[in-house]
Amino acid sequence: EYDAPSMKTPVPGPKSKELTRQLGDIQNVGAVNFFCNYEESRGNYLVDADGNRMLDLYTQISSVPIGVSFPSLFSQTAFVNRPALGILPPENFPEKLIESLLSVAPAGMTRVQTMACGSCSNENAFKAMFIWYKVIGNPHSHPGSTNMHSVLTVLLKGPGCPDLSILSFMGGFHGRTMGKCCLATTHSKVIHKLDIPSFDWPIAPFPKLQYPLEQFVRENAQEEARCLEEVEDLIVKWRQKGKPVAGIIVEPIQAEGGDNHASHDFFIKLRNIARKHGCAFHVDEVQTGGGTTGKFWAHEHWGTGDPADIVSFSKKMLTGGYYFKDELQPDKGYRIFNTWMGDPSKNVFLSEVLNVIRRENLLEEVTRSGKALLQGLYELQAQYPHLLSRARGLGTFCAIDARDDVTRDNLILKTRDKGVLLGGCGEMSIRFRPSLVFKEYHAHQFLNIFNDVLAEY
Amino acid sequence: EYDAPSMKTPVPGPKSKELTRQLGDIQNVGAVNFFCNYEESRGNYLVDADGNRMLDLYTQISSVPIGVSFPSLFSQTAFVNRPALGILPPENFPEKLIESLLSVAPAGMTRVQTMACGSCSNENAFKAMFIWYKVIGNPHSHPGSTNMHSVLTVLLKGPGCPDLSILSFMGGFHGRTMGKCCLATTHSKVIHKLDIPSFDWPIAPFPKLQYPLEQFVRENAQEEARCLEEVEDLIVKWRQKGKPVAGIIVEPIQAEGGDNHASHDFFIKLRNIARKHGCAFHVDEVQTGGGTTGKFWAHEHWGTGDPADIVSFSKKMLTGGYYFKDELQPDKGYRIFNTWMGDPSKNVFLSEVLNVIRRENLLEEVTRSGKALLQGLYELQAQYPHLLSRARGLGTFCAIDARDDVTRDNLILKTRDKGVLLGGCGEMSIRFRPSLVFKEYHAHQFLNIFNDVLAEY
Ligand code: FES
Numbered sequence: 001e002y003d004a005p006s007m008k009t010p011v012p013g014p015k016s017k018e019l020t021r022q023l024g025d026i027q028n029v030g031a032v033n034f035f036c037n038y039e040e041s042r043g044n045y046l047v048d049a050d051g052n053r054m055l056d057l058y059t060q061i062s063s064v065p066i067g068v069s070f071p072s073l074f075s076q077t078a079f080v081n082r083p084a085l086g087i088l089p090p091e092n093f094p095e096k097l098i099e100s101l102l103s104v105a106p107a108g109m110t111r112v113q114t115m116a117c118g119s120c121s122n123e124n125a126f127k128a129m130f131i132w133y134k135v136i137g138n139p140h141s142h143p144g145s146t147n148m149h150s151v152l153t154v155l156l157k158g159p160g161c162p163d164l165s166i167l168s169f170m171g172g173f174h175g176r177t178m179g180k181c182c183l184a185t186t187h188s189k190v191i192h193k194l195d196i197p198s199f200d201w202p203i204a205p206f207p208k209l210q211y212p213l214e215q216f217v218r219e220n221a222q223e224e225a226r227c228l229e230e231v232e233d234l235i236v237k238w239r240q241k242g243k244p245v246a247g248i249i250v251e252p253i254q255a256e257g258g259d260n261h262a263s264h265d266f267f268i269k270l271r272n273i274a275r276k277h278g279c280a281f282h283v284d285e286v287q288t289g290g291g292t293t294g295k296f297w298a299h300e301h302w303g304t305g306d307p308a309d310i311v312s313f314s315k316k317m318l319t320g321g322y323y324f325k326d327e328l329q330p331d332k333g334y335r336i337f338n339t340w341m342g343d344p345s346k347n348v349f350l351s352e353v354l355n356v357i358r359r360e361n362l363l364e365e366v367t368r369s370g371k372a373l374l375q376g377l378y379e380l381q382a383q384y385p386h387l388l389s390r391a392r393g394l395g396t397f398c399a400i401d402a403r404d405d406v407t408r409d410n411l412i413l414k415t416r417d418k419g420v421l422l423g424g425c426g427e428m429s430i431r432f433r434p435s436l437v438f439k440e441y442h443a444h445q446f447l448n449i450f451n452d453v454l455a456e457y
Numbered sequence: 458e459y460d461a462p463s464m465k466t467p468v469p470g471p472k473s474k475e476l477t478r479q480l481g482d483i484q485n486v487g488a489v490n491f492f493c494n495y496e497e498s499r500g501n502y503l504v505d506a507d508g509n510r511m512l513d514l515y516t517q518i519s520s521v522p523i524g525v526s527f528p529s530l531f532s533q534t535a536f537v538n539r540p541a542l543g544i545l546p547p548e549n550f551p552e553k554l555i556e557s558l559l560s561v562a563p564a565g566m567t568r569v570q571t572m573a574c575g576s577c578s579n580e581n582a583f584k585a586m587f588i589w590y591k592v593i594g595n596p597h598s599h600p601g602s603t604n605m606h607s608v609l610t611v612l613l614k615g616p617g618c619p620d621l622s623i624l625s626f627m628g629g630f631h632g633r634t635m636g637k638c639c640l641a642t643t644h645s646k647v648i649h650k651l652d653i654p655s656f657d658w659p660i661a662p663f664p665k666l667q668y669p670l671e672q673f674v675r676e677n678a679q680e681e682a683r684c685l686e687e688v689e690d691l692i693v694k695w696r697q698k699g700k701p702v703a704g705i706i707v708e709p710i711q712a713e714g715g716d717n718h719a720s721h722d723f724f725i726k727l728r729n730i731a732r733k734h735g736c737a738f739h740v741d742e743v744q745t746g747g748g749t750t751g752k753f754w755a756h757e758h759w760g761t762g763d764p765a766d767i768v769s770f771s772k773k774m775l776t777g778g779y780y781f782k783d784e785l786q787p788d789k790g791y792r793i794f795n796t797w798m799g800d801p802s803k804n805v806f807l808s809e810v811l812n813v814i815r816r817e818n819l820l821e822e823v824t825r826s827g828k829a830l831l832q833g834l835y836e837l838q839a840q841y842p843h844l845l846s847r848a849r850g851l852g853t854f855c856a857i858d859a860r861d862d863v864t865r866d867n868l869i870l871k872t873r874d875k876g877v878l879l880g881g882c883g884e885m886s887i888r889f890r891p892s893l894v895f896k897e898y899h900a901h902q903f904l905n906i907f908n909d910v911l912a913e914y
Contacts, residue, residue, distance in 0.1 A: 005876025056878045419462025423515040
């Protein structure tokens with residue numbers, strides 16, 4: 001450890017200021033104090049990007065147990081020292097974001113906010129949409145101190161907590177937390193609650209399509225039109241109720257809900273409806289993102305240059321978070337905030353993962369093995385129509401329905417006993433979620449084993 | 458990578474079954490499929506604890522990007538492979554839990570559930586209390602399929618979503634997520650919403666004490682009695698309203714709210730009130746836990762053998778989560794669930810951190826340096842009464858108030874420019890949150906510098 005503080009510049013020094021400017025292009029930096037050099041930091045002494053060495057009595061909002069870089073912990077500082085990213089990011093953080101997350105940013109998005117899991121990613125994306133809708137989207141409604149105060153006193157009911165809503169779809173899955181419970185027991189900082197509405201939100205029907213999509217184009221188009229009409233009705237109805245829809249959230253493929261697909265046309269029209277009514281459009285790629293559909297993001301299949309205002313991710317991306325357009329940058333620090341705000345050690349892995357994906361052309365591989373898998377599923381459902389139906393998929397993100405839930409569960413178990421691990425979703429679907437190194441021959445390996453199971457059944 | 462599946466036993470095999478039994482003593486295992494040997498797993502092949510090698514088309518609910526143990530990722534598999542702990546835990550997981558988290562379990566608690574952050578820890582603890590109150594605490598109210606269905610159709614309003622509440626305190630802080638938003642947009646699985654109430658919860662006043670506590674014993678006891686009376690009134694009122702209080706949540710020291718202390722007597726009486734009214738008692742140690750008060754948990758200072766039913770943690774513990782009594786074990790898998798359920802790589806660090814704490818007697822050190830710090834703060838506030846007041850603390854978890862918020866912010870900045878990093882909390886408090894390797898001489902180092910700042914002010 002060092003033996004005393006040692007200061008070279010005022011804090012933040014020129015290097016921290018420059019890094020703050022750089023990071024400010026990527027995300028809100030309202031809460032950043034200065035940047036740190038964790039490699040040089042030791043024990044009680046935090047060294048900043050300008051070489052200032054400070055005795056640290058704050059320790060990442062009290063989250064460092066035994067000082068920085070404790071010798072008997074590992075040498076890789078990214079793993080040992082988990083910073084409070086919102087206030088004291090490591091100095092290579094902008095660079096790491098650029099080489100990892102931003103290198104795969106969706107079309108039209110230049111900013112990204114890291115988070116720790118899919119749930120907090122979506123929740124904070126909702127907050128960002130509310131803030132945008134209320135403060136940034138509408139210049140006449142800046143939160144005055146009266147509003148701020150009212151949040152604390154009337155708890156989610158006064159003018160500081162606008163009646164806003166998010167439109168979602170039946171069968172959608174956007175996180176398991178119930179946090180408003182947490183929020184309801186949190187009374188210490190007015191800023192955490194401002195612009196967060198109470199709950200009375202519209203839910204639209206998601207199209208129930210027939211598969212394969214190419215064979216039922218007309219029927220499916222009718223079903224999609226019905227759902228889109230309902231979406232517009234709900235937006236109007238909620239506006240009349242005084243709870244306007246600030247954002248629409250949708251998955252490119254409803255995953256937990258049973259692998260429900262919709263046409264590219266459906267999503268493009270939905271995006272246009274959002275634009276027309278002044279709602280933010282939030283695409284939840286927590287499960288579909290990261291290459292599994294054969295494109296890095298499932299929404300790339302839609303072929304539009306302006307797919308969304310917010311795209312959230314987690315899972316395969318190793319870190320949670322969301323990309324967002326410039327307009328959705330919150331106006332103040334601490335409005336989108338928690339202790340860790342993600343985990344930079346995950347970015348190290350993500351960079352390497354992205355390198356491998358590029359070097360080994362894994363997206364092409366996924367497209368190829370996904371085709372083999374889906375083709376095989378088509379053949380099996382033709383061969384065993386009493387057991388299987390509705391094979392569907394994009395890349396290796398495939399699913400097929402069993403006759404009923406009992407058959408589905410049995411097929412999964414029997415296939416597992418022969419050495420292939422499958423998952424269920426929806427009421428009677430089997431879902432396929434291999435990783436990106438799943439090759440054509442793995443698909444055939446599975447199809448052979450599955451064929452045996454079906455033949456014996 | 459391997460070239461084919463290879464099966465030795467049915468799945469789960471005997472070893473997985475035995476491990477499931479072991480883990481079942483620690484937490485709910487209703488969702489666990491089998492245990493994995495991640496060291497032996499490669500690419501598309503997952504090897505289980507019984508040596509069965511399976512082609513993996515599920516990949517931790519789709520969260521593994523480029524297969525298991527990709528060679529160019531690091532060799533430490535705990536860091537490279539983040540499992541979906543709720544369904545496919547690594548085989549050393551029970552052992553790791555026992556040697557890390559359970560080795561410091563609070564009195565009376567033998568179970569622990571890991572989570573990724575403080576917010577999801579508290580949220581899931583709330584869920585556990587609701588489930589306990591509704592299903593386990595009351596044998597007459599098992600969730601039938603009608604109830605299950607009603608959750609989905611009436612969305613948080615029918616009998617499946619009981620009107621329950623959690624009592625919390627003004628100034629309390631238990632998480633920043635707003636998740637009910639997430640929940641409100643989640644319609645795919647009925648089990649996620651069952652027993653989760655809508656929001657109308659009682660908030661009690663937290664005692665506003667005078668410091669030092671020893672000098673104002675009588676005045677403080679009166680104030681505490683007033684608050685406890687209010688707590689009982691609220692419990693009765695909410696029961697009459699038909700929204701009984703399932704649990705009470707409290708921090709041993711209100712941290713974000715401004716470092717508000719209460720006497721041991723207050724907490725013991727509060728715990729008794731909870732017991733008397735059949736409410737679960739949830740102590741939130743997210744900020745106070747991990748040794749910073751001189752005991753591993755702040756509630757140990759109360760000196761009672763039955764401090765709580767649930768204790769949540771995060772921050773210094775490196776992983777989030779909560780300890781709980783046997784009775785609060787949920788009745789079904791997937792009721793408390795998300796993809797990752799924490800991160801076992803954090804347990805590796807935690808074990809090492811606990812070793813260091815024991816080996817180097819860090820709790821005694823904290824007590825010693827905390828005394829020096831608080832004594833120094835008392836002296837400074839006597840010397841600069843126009844600037845400082847209300848010094849208070851337990852271990853190194855100390856705080857002092859400045860004259861006003863502007864002075865507070867200025868003092869923090871000026872002290873930082875001289876090389877000491879401090880944090881603010883509440884309206885005009887400075888809080889001290891050093892890590893556990895903060896020694897007496899670090900306290901003196903800070904006090905000297907702070908003295909200079911105050912003298913110049
Ligand atoms: S809510 Fe996302 S990590 Fe806790």
